[in-house]
Amino acid sequence: MVNLKNKIEQSNKKNISLPISRVRLIMKSSPDVSSINQDALFLTTKATELFVQHLAVSSFNNGSGKETNSLSYSDLANTAEETETFHFLTDILPKKILARDYLKSLEQMQEEEADY
Amino acid sequence: MAERPEDLNLPNAVITRIIKEALPDGVNVSKEARRAISQAASVFVLYATSCANNFAMKAKRKTLNAGDVLAAMEEMEFERFLEPLKEALEVYKKGQKGKKEVSEQKRKDKEKKSDLESDKTREEEEEEEERMEEEPDAENEVEEEEVEN
Numbered sequence A: 001m002v003n004l005k006n007k008i009e010q011s012n013k014k015n016i017s018l019p020i021s022r023v024r025l026i027m028k029s030s031p032d033v034s035s036i037n038q039d040a041l042f043l044t045t046k047a048t049e050l051f052v053q054h055l056a057v058s059s060f061n062n063g064s065g066k067e068t069n070s071l072s073y074s075d076l077a078n079t080a081e082e083t084e085t086f087h088f089l090t091d092i093l094p095k096k097i098l099a100r101d102y103l104k105s106l107e108q109m110q111e112e113e114a115d116y
Numbered sequence B: 001m002a003e004r005p006e007d008l009n010l011p012n013a014v015i016t017r018i019i020k021e022a023l024p025d026g027v028n029v030s031k032e033a034r035r036a037i038s039q040a041a042s043v044f045v046l047y048a049t050s051c052a053n054n055f056a057m058k059a060k061r062k063t064l065n066a067g068d069v070l071a072a073m074e075e076m077e078f079e080r081f082l083e084p085l086k087e088a089l090e091v092y093k094k095g096q097k098g099k100k101e102v103s104e105q106k107r108k109d110k111e112k113k114s115d116l117e118s119d120k121t122r123e124e125e126e127e128e129e130e131r132m133e134e135e136p137d138a139e140n141e142v143e144e145e146e147v148e149n
Helices: A002-013 A020-028 A038-062 A073-082 A084-089 A099-115 B012-022 B031-058 B066-075 B079-133 B138-148
Strands: none
Touching: A020 A038, A020 B031, A038 A073, A038 B012, A038 B031, A038 B066, A038 B079, A073 A084, A073 B031, A084 B031, B012 B031, B031 B066, B066 B079
């Protein structure tokens, strides 16, 4: 884990990679936002990078990927549901279930209702 | 403003790089996971902007500033970002200051140059004035009239 921390610190030293102009475009699409000062723009861009790192690492640590050395979509969806700070992502990272499992659970629900 | 949906996404290559640098070497990240993280990042920007904007509006300001963004991070419970953000901001501001000083210096050098040139013409004008003072008073009366007007 120490190596991981150093890696992240190193990448943070070379200021930012994400294009500020694109971040600005997204920010401006938000209603009621008139103008954004240069420092705020920089901070949002930097924060987004930190967020990407945080989401990736949290999902990886939280998930089953550690054995398989991989990060999958379901790791992300699970983390969004289980970790409070990522709750705002549950709409765009919904958990997926197989269609047949969904139909099965529908059937079960109908059977339960029939019993009443 | 006609914005295509793709324009509100962040460049995939950069997102992928950030993910790879954050995870241990050799971790396999699925395409789906990468796309999802990219979308999550866009949502993060919107959420952070909306939150920061609330702070600005509370302070009756129309322009989002650094303080608003930092306050938003705290509100969103991303306090872990605060220290690295403040440090990065310091570095950024120094860089901006350096750029400003370079362009200020360029401007000053330009001014110096034109000052030297106007000094020459001023010397010539002063010599002219000295010559003019030797002429009769009629000239001065005319000048006074102009001043009154």
